[in-house]
Amino acid sequence: MTSNPALTGSRAVHPALTPPTVDTYARKALVAASLGYAMDGFDLLILSFILVPVSATLQLNPPEAGSLITWTLLGAVAGGFLAGPLSDRYGRVRVLSWTILLFAGFTGVCAFSRGYWDLLAYRTIAGIGLGGEFGIGMTLAAEAWPAHKRARATSYVALGWQAGVLIAALITPALLPQIGWRGMFLVGVLPSFVAFGARYYLGEPALFVAAAKMERINPFSVLFADRDATRATAGIAIMTSAQNFGYYGMMIWLPSYLSSQLGFSLTQSSLWVSSTIAGGACGMYLFGQLADRIGRKPLFIAFQAGAMAMAFIYPQVRDPTALLLVGAITGVFLSGMIGGYGALISESYPTQGRATAQNVLFNIGRGVGGFGPLVVGLLAARYSLAIALSSLVAVWALDILATTCLIKERKGQPLVA
Numbered sequence: 001m002t003s004n005p006a007l008t009g010s011r012a013v014h015p016a017l018t019p020p021t022v023d024t025y026a027r028k029a030l031v032a033a034s035l036g037y038a039m040d041g042f043d044l045l046i047l048s049f050i051l052v053p054v055s056a057t058l059q060l061n062p063p064e065a066g067s068l069i070t071w072t073l074l075g076a077v078a079g080g081f082l083a084g085p086l087s088d089r090y091g092r093v094r095v096l097s098w099t100i101l102l103f104a105g106f107t108g109v110c111a112f113s114r115g116y117w118d119l120l121a122y123r124t125i126a127g128i129g130l131g132g133e134f135g136i137g138m139t140l141a142a143e144a145w146p147a148h149k150r151a152r153a154t155s156y157v158a159l160g161w162q163a164g165v166l167i168a169a170l171i172t173p174a175l176l177p178q179i180g181w182r183g184m185f186l187v188g189v190l191p192s193f194v195a196f197g198a199r200y201y202l203g204e205p206a207l208f209v210a211a212a213k214m215e216r217i218n219p220f221s222v223l224f225a226d227r228d229a230t231r232a233t234a235g236i237a238i239m240t241s242a243q244n245f246g247y248y249g250m251m252i253w254l255p256s257y258l259s260s261q262l263g264f265s266l267t268q269s270s271l272w273v274s275s276t277i278a279g280g281a282c283g284m285y286l287f288g289q290l291a292d293r294i295g296r297k298p299l300f301i302a303f304q305a306g307a308m309a310m311a312f313i314y315p316q317v318r319d320p321t322a323l324l325l326v327g328a329i330t331g332v333f334l335s336g337m338i339g340g341y342g343a344l345i346s347e348s349y350p351t352q353g354r355a356t357a358q359n360v361l362f363n364i365g366r367g368v369g370g371f372g373p374l375v376v377g378l379l380a381a382r383y384s385l386a387i388a389l390s391s392l393v394a395v396w397a398l399d400i401l402a403t404t405c406l407i408k409e410r411k412g413q414p415l416v417a
Contacts, residue, residue: 019146025203029144030153032093032202033137034160036100040133041164043107043126043188044072048252049172050181054119057181064116066377068123069252073244073370075124079131080363084356087132088219091204092140092355095132103129104192111185131366135358138342143205143351147412148292154342155288162281162335165251169274211351211417222353223360228408232348235406236361239300240341242399244369246307246392247334250314251276252373253385272320272327279328283336288343295411296344299337300403306333308396315386347410351417 019026047069055065079099087095106126113119138154145153176184223233254273283303291299310330317326341362349357379388 019144021146022149025205026141026144026146026153028202029140029205030156032096033141033157034163036096036133036137037157037160038164038167039100039103039192040130041161042168043103043130043164044069045165045168045251046172046184046188047072047123049168050176050184053176053181058113058115058119060116062377062381063374066252066373068120069248069373070370071120072123072127072130073248073366075127076131076370077363077367079128080135080359080366081131082128083132084135084359085219087136087139087355087359088352089216092136092143092208093202093204095355096136096140099129099132099136100192101129102126103133104189105129107192108186108189111182131363132359134362135345135360136355138362139346139355139358140205142342142346143207143354143415147414150346151291151296151340151343151411152288154346155284155291155339157342158284158288158335158339159281161338162277162284166274166277166281169277207351207415207417214352214417217352219353219356220360222349222357229349231406232408233357233361235402236341236345236348237364238402238406239337239399240362240365241368242304242365242395242402243307243337244365245372245375246311246369246395246399247338247372248369249372249376249392249395250311250330250334250389253376253380253389272323275324276327276331276334279331280335280338281331282328283332283334284339286332287336287339291340291343291411295409296340297403297407297409300340300344300407301400303333303337304396304399304403307337308393308400310334311392311396312390315389344407344410346415347413348408351415354415 051065051068054060054068055062079102083095083099086098103126106122106129110119110122110126113122137157137160141153141157142150172184175187179187222229224230251273254276287299287303307330310326310333314323314326314330317323342358345358345361346354376385376388376391379391
């Protein structure tokens with residue numbers, strides 16, 4: 001097997017650049033990354049709740065309504081391919097600020113949409129900004145935190161998403177009747193200014209500063225630098241695609257499922273969706289804690305198996321009280337593994353291409369996952385929403401196979417420049 005020159009030799013990182021403990025910079029970096037990711041979750045779940053009134057006002061059919069999510073996530077793929085290399089060249093903090101402004105601006109512009117095509121364009125451009133958030137934020141946290149707590153750090157960033165979607169699930173039923181869907185798009189702008197302010201006062205991590213002094217490489221080259229890198233790239237791309245497909249396929253349609261199949265009102269649906277979101281938050285926290293102790297790979301396989309089981313079980317439950325518990329357990333497995341991608345990807349690639357790898361691989365997953373709501377919607381129209389949600393079992397089976405065959409355990413390994 002050939003060695004990866006990007007991961008060995010002159011690119012080994014001096015120990016002084018890897019923090020042995022959690023310092024003040026590490027905490028600030030974590031807060032900044034988490035706030036930005038919370039903004040993303042807040043916006044996307046608001047969109048899922050307002051699809052019905054948006055469709056009524058703009059006269060959208062179900063495939064058109066579902067495509068708004070799809071094209072937001074396809075825009076995120078383009079944004080990830082753009083923002084990752086820019087971050088590896090110009091800095092994590094600077095490029096994060098650019099992505100926030102783009103995302104925030106076009107989220108607000110959505111409030112002035114007059115039809116399907118202009119709204120679709122605004123959501124796609126907003127998605128380009130959204131595409132940089134996950135990868136750069138995860139890279140920033142991973143480079144700022146010590147190796148023995150790296151999975152915990154990236155799981156805390158992922159918890160920012162859960163906080164954003166939970167807030168959206170709780171406030172949308174109260175605000176939507178008062179300010180309408182156009183007002184909700186304007187509300188979606190507000191968290192971005194908090195995140196932008198937090199990042200404005202944050203410097204670049206020492207690992208990035210050191211790597212910037214080295215001879216530059218093509219950041220995309222790290223994805224296929226040798227056999228190990230190619231296997232990791234293929235495996236992680238399948239993992240993120242399956243996870244995003246399952247997540248968006250279920251979460252975007254969950255309010256509609258609870259309403260149409262079980263007769264829940266908007267307020268009731270919000271409560272039951274919140275239980276799933278809360279379970280996801282617990283899952284992310286648990287994943288980070290355990291991954292730093294027993295490894296990344298066994299945790300991914302365990303959570304994927306749990307998600308596969310719950311995709312079958314959830315649509316079979318009809319009792320509202322039992323559904324609260326089952327929803328929380330579903331959330332643990334469905335969302336928990338998101339907390340591990342940041343550490344896994346950071347440990348698989350060098351600093352000069354790390355943000356590129358994070359953004360490319362996760363946003364490939366987002367792009368594929370963007371078809372989840374569309375596919376579930378098409379299956380629901382042909383069969384039923386319950387059958388459509390149960391079909392996600394096949395997606396998780398593929399996820400387990402890819403993780404088992406292609407992913408290498410890298411727990412506790414130092415990051416390299």
